[in-house]
Amino acid sequence: MTTTHHVRTGVWFVGARGSVATTAVAGCAALAVGLHPATGLVTETAPFADCGLPPLSSLVFGGHDTADFPLPKRAEQLASGGVLPHGLPSAVAAELAAADAEIRAGGPLPGDTRDDESLIDAFAADISDFVHRLGLARAVVVNVASTEPLPGPDDPRLPASSLYAAAALRAGCSYVNFTPSTGLRTPALEAATEAAGLPHAGRDGKTGQTLLRSVLAPMFVQRALDVRAWSGSNVLGGGDGAALADPAAAAAKNAGKNRVLADTLGTVPEGEVHIDDVPALGDWKTAWDHIAFDGFLGTRMVLQTIWQGCDSALAAPLVLDLARLIARAHEAGLSGPLPELGFYFKDPDAGPASLADQHTALLAFAARLRGIR
Known part of the structure; x- marks a missing residue:
């Protein structure tokens, strides 16, 4: 299969109005037009040059969040705190506004009477609408929401992170869990994960x-x-x-x-x-x-x-790396957990714990992608 670069790839953030997502959206826009060098972005280094990864300029952002604070304002807050460079929010205002327009209400909020299936359906419908309405080749769902407590063994409901993960599968999207939250790692989703045949990676980004x-x-x-x-x-x-x-x-x-x-x-x-x-x-x-x-x-x-x-400046490039790598893996027909991406995680799916060994595995994965056309 030949990778064409006029297609667009969606990145759907769970926690889309948070610091990490905002930094990733603003940073991607800045890099795409050459405002800043790609420091910290491993996928922009030489070993990944011919892997068929979606270009930064082809990424389209949306997501879920329970907050309604506008993304451009969040970026201004981050700039005033020294997280984003001064002046960057205004330089990429159009891209921030475009991403903000694609953020949908998350949940469940207190008082929400919908059951788990209804919530998963609603979230999946939001993601599918994003993909189809914008004519995207595919989308990656990336969880960058706040860490949730581990669920108890007798909890009758799925935790929110698992609802979003299930929605990703239902919408036919690959999935990355950048948080320590449960996500796909629950017996309740094992069968659905296996049946979906989609690539996924996690858990908990390794930043500091x-x-x-x-x-x-x-x-x-x-x-x-x-x-x-x-x-x-x-x-x-x-x-x-x-x-x-x-x-x-x-x-x-x-x-x-x-x-x-x-x-x-x-x-x-x-x-x-x-x-x-x-x-x-x-x-x-x-x-x-x-x-x-x-x-x-x-x-x-x-x-x-x-x-x-x-934290946001350390995490954002890793999130962009993962979105690009998983999107390419999905395009290449790969499925299931990708332990080769353990380089990015504290609690990876499998594989070595040493960063040097994980980097070797990541480079081997890049070579594998290079060989799939």
Whole structure:
């Protein structure tokens, strides 16, 4: 199959008015017209040049959100907070307005009496309308909404993230879960996921502290150093900080952070990860790690790291990468989970935990896509 680049590809964000989605829409528009270099966008590097990925200029955005704050205004807020470059919201105002016009009301909001099936149908209808009305070749549904608490074993209802994931399948769209929320990973959706035959990837984007852990943990293993304890702390604001102030949501987040240590070290060392909501920090986050390890003859040593970053600016290019890669995988006829995209996730579908090994797998996936025409 020959990839033609006049076709347009949809990116449907769950959480479309949030910081990550807004940064991705504004950033994509800026890159498409050459206002900024593609720093942080792995799919714009040389190994991906001939993979048939949809060009940034061909991406069309829409989504669901329970908020109704206009996207152009959200972009202005992000610019005033230093997340977006000064002047960018006005430079890409038309693209922000076009995406804003394609955002539909999400749910379920308090008082919504619709059952799960009705909600899935409604969400799927919104996505299908987006694809058909705009004449898109296909669309990718990407969950960038706030982290939800893990559902209890006796919950009678699907969590919201799973309703949107089911709607993606029903609308015939590939799916990416960039959050720690349940999404497709529930027994209730196993049969539907299998029957849909669509590519999907997740879970929980790896942007900062866990990215660093996936580089450092293999170092200790490769040097035969014994990690005794690994503690972490995060202070952050913005929507993520507010959502993670809920202990149940924080527990869902921390499960992914610990997975890289368990998978790499073979055990989870002593120590916990703490997450503190500091609204004054906005979209900026500081993460500390304290690693206690034993060297030769039991000599006790410590490594400490500090990561200070802007979550939205770290996440947005990864979201664009994933949308392009999954859209291309869908076009190429691939289906099921794509562990080759574990490079992007704290809690990937399968595969190695080391970032270096994950990068090797990603490059092999790029070569595979290059060979499918």
